[in-house]
Amino acid sequence: MTRDRSIDELRHTLQSNLEEFERVRAIINDMLFLARADQGERATGLVEVSLAAEVSRTLEFLEIPLEDxxxxxxxxxxxxxxxxxxxxxxxxxxxxxxxxQHCAPGATIDVSIMREHGRIRIAVANPGDAIAPNVMAHLFDRFYRAESSRTNSRENHGLGLAIVKAVAEMHRGTVSATSEHGINTFAFSVARFGNEHRAMSEDALLPNAPGVPIGAGVRQAVTGSNASS
Incomplete structure (x- = not known):
């Protein structure tokens, strides 16, 4: 405001401000969500769904980032x-x-749904560089970024995996991460039943052996722009 600027310069400045405000708003919302989770808040509004359908819906929503x-x-x-x-x-x-963000072009991301230790585990695996054990121990910590020098580090404010952990705990689940044989796998689990259904027998309703994919014959795919390769 101290000197005359063209309409284009003002428009660019305002757009830059809006983008920064949106980034700050997202951080604040994420911090408020994590604060509620810290107070022991449980997930509400639970509905019984096919997790494969929910995974398919999410992958469809992310079709553009996958293509890019x-x-x-x-x-x-x-x-x-x-x-x-x-x-x-x-x-x-x-x-x-x-x-x-950690895949090379042409790679395939594998999302699997499995029963594990009385819960349902959703794992996302991708080929990538090995993750050091000292880094692995902090991946779900808030504001932790193993690669602060990444070009997109401003957008990744280090809360994404912490939110995954909070969501899992709100569904009485857990999180895990492994890095083996060139494949990095991040996973979270959810309880099969909501709190009001805990008295029901999970074993009776989930006959599959632990660690065996449930409905493994059902396979869905959302492809990026190199799907034909």
């Missing part, structure tokens, strides 16, 4: 669980976006 990165995503397995679909989609989106 020239990677594709496939999903397999299925199970029904009581979840807050908005929170579930948020957690899965964070994991898939994390995989996209």
């Amino acid at each position: 990165a020239q990677v594709r995503a496939v999903s397999h397995g299925d199970a029904r669980a009581f979840v807050n679909t908005s929170l579930f989609g948020h957690a899965l989106s964070n994991l898939v976006m994390n995989a996209i």
